[in-house]
Amino acid sequence: MPLIALIFSLLATITPSVLAATPTPTAAATAEPTSTNLEEIQRIRQAVQQKVKEKIREIASTEDTKKAIVGDVVQVNANNITISFEDKQRQLIVNDDTVYINEKRVKTTLDKIKVGQGILAMGYLNADGVLDTRRIVFLNLADVTNQQSTVVAKIADISTSSSVLLLIPVKDKDQQYQVKIDTKTSVTTKKKDKLTTDDLYTSQKIVAILEPDPKVAKTYYAPDIVALENNPPEASPTPAE
Amino acid sequence: MVKELILAIALGAILGFGVTGSYYFMKHNKNSVNSADQATPTPAAQVDNQATPTPEGNLSVQNVDELPLFIDTPINESVVDQAKIDFQGSTVPNSLIVITTPINSYTTTADTSGNFDTEIDLEAGVNIIDVTIVDPQDNQTNTQILVTYSTADF
16 A cells, blocks of 8 residues: 555656646747738738749759840950849850940940940850850940839829929838929829829829939839829818808 | 665656746746737838929839738849730739830739739830839838840851
8 A cells, every 4th residue: 555655646746747748838829810811921922922933933943034134334354244133243255256236336346345335136146154255236225225114102292383393202201203284194003994194183192203304313203003092082162251 | 765765766856857847837828828928019110102293303212121022023124025925923912913015004913822814015125124022011122124026146
């Protein structure tokens, strides 16, 4: 009996130790994921899928795929040219079969390429990312640069006399843009219902495509506006006398 | 004797596990209730995707937190021999996609799966295409791709 009692008590004390060795799940790990966490997980999942797809495409791309790149010439010699575009340099391989076309669409030669010349180079990309160039066309990069941009903003003010909107970006309220509109400005809803510039109102949230005004600094023209909301405020009734 | 021994072992184990298990079960439930009350939502990503004017008046978009965007076609730096091409890809569902080319601008909306598909016109030669995504929370991501329209044989 004493032996049995001893064994009994030992077991009663040993089992807590065994359970204590089992790691207790932390409260954070067992908390139910919030909807915000699920959205974040979804975003991360999509970003990872995107990266995987890009990588697969990069691996699967063959040397037989035609490629065209642009840039300003930074270095040129008999067999290769180095160009730069948006702070990124690329290498071009040229040979006797490479055709050169100047701005006047006339055939020219390699020795006419100078440092600073903008060019469009077409050819085939090798495994090292170097372009085996078959055709080079001279151009002015400023003429091909896309200067349009897109901003999500609220209309802070509408000047009907000068057809100018004052836009404040929704994510950066310290900025503001003077944006000209006219009868050619296309205004639509997100569902592509057509509106007019008269349907715009202050505090309305819009997406505006902007072109810089070449004559006036920090002023833009909007060829297209997408109204993210279309709930114009009701006109205030005139108070009775 | 052996029977009593086995019985004692079994009873001791049951009692020990039962008491201790109950204690941990109750403690676990108490902690779960407390953590559910105190759970703080993950703060939304701080996005500052807005255009900042440069001194020359050109806008450059700063993307602090890029939205996922995958463009199936056209492929960046590709050469095409048609003036009208499909512009397909995927991004955040129900996002607005704004595409600007040298000659026109286009808007479309991603479906509930995030897929979008529209047709755009190219001008002969170099086309630097600007693509902006605006998700339902007004977050914005921008990218550019280069597509050359040329029928030259090389």
